[in-house]
Amino acid sequence: MRKIARSIYEAARDEARRIATTPEYKQSYRERKKVEMLFAHLKRILKLDRLRLRGPTGAHDEFLLAATAQNLRRMAKRIMPGNTKMKFAAG
DSSP states (O other): OOOOOOOTTHHHHHHHHHHTTSHHHHHHHHHHHHHHHHHHHHHHTSOOSSOOSOHHHHHHHHHHHHHHHHHHHHHHHHHSTTOSSOOOOOO
C-alpha cells in the first residue's frame, strides 16, 4: 500500500499560499522588493557588506553616509536622464 506523506506544516503552507493570492500581499511584495534592491545596491556597489566604525553611533553614521551617497546618485540620474555615467573634469 502506498502512502503520500503530508508534512505537519502543510496547514501553514496552505495558509501562506492563500495569503499570497491577495492584492494586499502583492502590494507588500512590490514595496519590499524596492527596499531590498536598495539594500542589495548598498552592499554590492557601495561595499557596505561590513561596517567599519564601532558602536551604534558609528554604525548609524556610516549607514547614513552610504544612504546619502545612494540618494545623491539616484538624484543625479533623475536630473540628467540621458547621461547614465557622469563625467568629471580632471583637475
